[in-house]
Amino acid sequence: xxxxxxxxxxxxxxxxxxxxxxxxxxxxxxxxxxxxxxxxxxxxxxxxxxxxxxxxxxxxxxxxxxxxxxxxxxxxxxxxxxxxxxxxxxxxxxxxxxxxxxxxxxxxxxxxxxxxxxxxxxxxxxxxxxxxxxxxxxxxxxxxxxxxxxxxxxxxxxxxxxxxxxxxxxxxxxxxxxxxxxxxxxxxxxxxxxxxxxxxxxxxxxxxxxxxxxxxxxxxxxxxxxxxxxxxxxxxxxxxxxxxxxxxxxxxxxxxxxx
Numbered sequence: 208x209x210x211x212x213x214x215x216x217x218x219x220x221x222x223x224x225x226x227x228x229x230x231x232x233x234x235x236x237x238x239x240x241x242x243x244x245x246x247x248x249x250x251x252x253x254x255x256x257x258x259x260x261x262x263x264x265x266x267x268x269x270x271x272x273x274x275x276x277x278x279x280x281x282x283x284x285x286x287x288x289x290x291x292x293x294x295x296x297x298x299x300x301x302x303x304x305x306x307x308x309x310x311x312x313x314x315x316x317x318x319x320x321x322x323x324x325x326x327x328x329x330x331x332x333x334x335x336x337x338x339x340x341x342x343x344x345x346x347x348x349x350x351x352x353x354x355x356x357x358x359x360x361x362x363x364x365x366x367x368x369x370x371x372x373x374x375x376x377x378x379x380x381x382x383x384x385x386x387x388x389x390x391x392x393x394x395x396x397x398x399x400x401x402x403x404x405x406x407x408x409x410x411x412x413x414x415x416x417x418x419x420x421x422x423x424x425x426x427x428x429x430x431x432x433x434x435x436x437x438x439x440x441x442x443x444x445x446x447x448x449x450x451x452x453x454x455x456x457x458x459x460x461x462x463x464x465x466x
Contacts, residue, residue, distance in 0.1 A: 240311045240347050243459040245392065245417050245426045246290055253463040254289050257318060266373045267319045267336035281330050281387050285423055285462040287319040293339040293374075293458045294347075296428075297440075298451040301353075310358060310450070311348040313457075316340040321378075321462060327387045332397070335378045337460070342368045365438050367404045374456075375402040376410065390419050401429075401456075403436040412458070426459040 257264045270284060294313030301308065319337035323330050342363060346355040363369075378399035385393050393416050401410035414427030433440060433454050440450040 239309050242296070242428065243292055243294070243313075243426055243457040245415055245424045246459055246461050248290070250288055250290065250422070250461065250463060253286060253465045256286075256465075261318070263316065263318045263338055263340050263373060266338035266375055270320060270322050270334060270336075279327050280421065281327050281418065281423075281464075282323050282325065283464050285321045285323060285464050287317055287337060288461040288463050289315070290461045291315065291317045291459060293317055293337075293456070294344060296455040296457060298453075300449045301350075302447055308350055309348060310346065310355070312344040312346045312359060312362060314340060314343040314345065316343045317460070319460075323383075325382075330383045330385055330387060332378060332381045332383055334380065335399075337376050337458070339374045339458075340372060341366050341374055342372050365433075365440055367438075371403075371405040373402075376400070376412070378412075385416060385418065387418055390417060392417050401431065403431070403433065404438055406436040408435060410456075421464060423462040424460065425462065426457075428455050428457045430455045 259265065259269070292313050292315050294311065297310045299308050299310045317337060317339050319335070321335040322333040324333040325331035344359060344362060346358055348355055366374075376399055378397040381395075381397060383395055385395065395414050395416055396411060397414060398409065398411045400407050408431075410429050410431055412427050412429045414425050417424045430453055432452050434452045438452075440452055441447075442449055442452060
C-alpha cells in the first residue's frame with residue numbers, strides 16, 4: 208500500500224514537472240518578440256539635425272549635398288529619423304530548459320542617411336550609411352526564472368563595445384527597381400559592407416519598403432555568423448547556455464528628406 212502511495216506521489220510530481228515544462232515552453236513561444244516590421248506611425252517633418260559632435264553621427268559622416276532632379280519627390284538625401292529601431296535575434300539554449308529560446312535586444316539609437324539618385328520613375332541608391340550604438344542594446348524578450356537584462360552586459364563584452372561601440376552598414380550602389388507611384392509594400396535586396404567589432408565583411412539585407420508622400424519606411428533583416436567578425440559567443444555543449452553564432456540583425460527605419 209505504502210509503495211503504491213509513493214508511486215502515485217512520484218507520478219504526480221512527474222506529471223506536474225511535465226506540465227510546468229510544457230507551460231514554460233508555451234509561454235516562451237507565445238512571448239517571443241515579433242520581427243521588426245515597417246513603422247506604422249511616421250513623422251511629417253524631419254527631426255532637428257543631430258549634433259555633428261555626436262560620435263554616432265560621426266560614424267556615418269554626412270554625404271556631400273546631392274541636388275535632386277527638378278520636381279523630384281524621391282531623389283536627394285534621406286535622413287534616418289527618431290522612431291527607427293535596430294537589434295539582434297539569437298537562438299540560445301539553456302541547460303535547464305528543453306526548448307530553444309530567442310534572445311532579442313533592440314535600441315532606438317541610430318543615425319544615418321541614404322542618397323537616392325536617378326529619377327522618380329527609376330530611383331537608384333547612390334550611397335548610404337546606417338550606424339547603430341550597440342552599447343544601448345536592451346533585451347526585450349522574456350524568460351521565466353531569468354533576468355534577461357543580465358545578458359546585455361555580456362553581449363556588450365562579446366561585441367567589444369567599449370572599443371567598437373557602433374555597428375555600421377554601408378550599402379552598395381544599386382538599382383532599387385521601386386515604383387514611386389504606389390504606397391504598397393515593395394521588396395528590395397541590398398548588398399553592402401557590414402562592420403561589427405571593427406571587422407568589415409559583406410552582408411545582404413532583405414528589406415520591405417513603403418513610400419508614402421515624403422516619408423520612406425524600411426524594415427528587414429540579415430543573418431551573419433558573428434564568429435567571422437571575431438565575436439565569440441558561448442557554444443560549448445557543457446555550458447550554462449549555448450548560443451548559435453548565426454545571429455539575425457533586424458532593422459526598422461524611418462527616413463525623411465529635409466526640405
